[in-house]
């Protein structure tokens with residue numbers, strides 16, 4: 486029979502007969518890999534295929550796939566079958582095209598081949614690779630482009646998350662600049678984001694906050710005025726509003742979350758362009774923290790920091806180390822390759838700012854998480870939190886952020902004033 490030799494390890498073919506398998510064995514192949522699902526038109530099925538391979542003296546592996554339902558796990562299973570084979574692999578489907586597609590997709594994912602080369606490879610062997618190309622394009626388009634903007638004054642990372650297919654984007658955790666020494670506010674950070682959005686020709690679809698921040702003002706309201714895009718935050722923000730309404734002795738504060746256009750609950754879904762997005766409730770750092778999972782990117786903000794920085798503190802009013810642990814476990818249950826984007830980077834050891842990791846990397850190397858059980862985490866988190874002074878802007882920031890990033894209303898002289906409660910956060914380290 487005709488098989489196509491791809492490399493030393495892999496040859497591909499259409500459905501073989503028993504004689505073809507025997508011949509493959511004679512040619513030195515060690516393993517037959519069958520990609521045809523049971524019940525596929527004209528396929529002998531797993532059991533008969535296994536028997537035929539064994540009869541011919543070949544080891545056998547069954548990885549049933551269709552191009553319509555193909556996932557990265559299938560590509561990985563094929564790669565693993567090749568890696569584990571004790572000799573050259575004879576892989577087959579109906580025509581050989583699916584095997585070539587799996588091989589080519591694996592090569593693209595590993596960075597050894599470009600998408601353009603996939604079609605050319607198919608053409609060279611007379612096999613249709615349009616399914617593989619479409620799969621790769623779909624995957625490419627579900628990977629949002631993430632641009633981080635680091636603010637060195639507050640060590641915050643603000644994000645623009647864009648769908649390359651539609652050029653729609655979400656802005657996450659934008660900072661409104663504030664200097665507590667002079668009382669001056671500025672929109673330098675937010676304007677930098679707007680300039681990027683304009684330069685890239687993006688349409689802002691959402692302005693998202695992960696939680697009511699304690700260390701900077703949110704620029705959500707300013708950006709809504711500039712772009713018209715809706716603002717959103719987690720629905721438990723109403724609990725944070727109630728908490729701070731008491732601390733600020735502020736009867737007029739509305740505590741129904743009406744300061745945002747949308748309140749997200751656990752499991753809520755939305756879109757950034759054509760990319761699916763989902764919300765995870767991630768309390769612990771605050772009562773209202775949420776994680777946005779947009780395509781393969783999770784915006785975890787103040788839960789997990791970069792692996793060399795551990796985790797976020799859990800001692801603000803309404804914070805809980807136990808809740809933070811549970812929230813982190815849910816994040817670490819995302820697929821290993823999920824890109825995690827953190828909300829702050831405090832540049833340990835003076836290194837340059839970094840904000841992107843993966844689930845796998847965090848599980849392996851974050852000293853607050855790798856090989857740590859809940860009780861030990863809670864102990865270490867609480868011990869560290871006892872040493873941390875409150876963020877210098879916590880009392881300034883919450884009165885702005887529980888109103889969605891609105892500064893206090895001007896008084897009769899046209900000037901805005903902040904209100905600072907004294908001795909309201911007793912026990913905090915200085």
Ligand SMILES: N[C@@H](CCC(=O)N[C@@H](CS)C(=O)NCC(=O)O)C(=O)O
Pocket residue numbers: 639699700787796797798829831873875876877878
């Ligand atoms: N020194 C900073 C501290 C800010 C802070 O407390 N950040 C929170 C996130 S909002 C945190 O988790 N910090 C962890 C740490 O400092 O180890 C400030 O004053 O703003």
Ligand SMILES: [Fe+2]
Pocket residue numbers: 696698699700770787
């Ligand atoms: Fe925070």
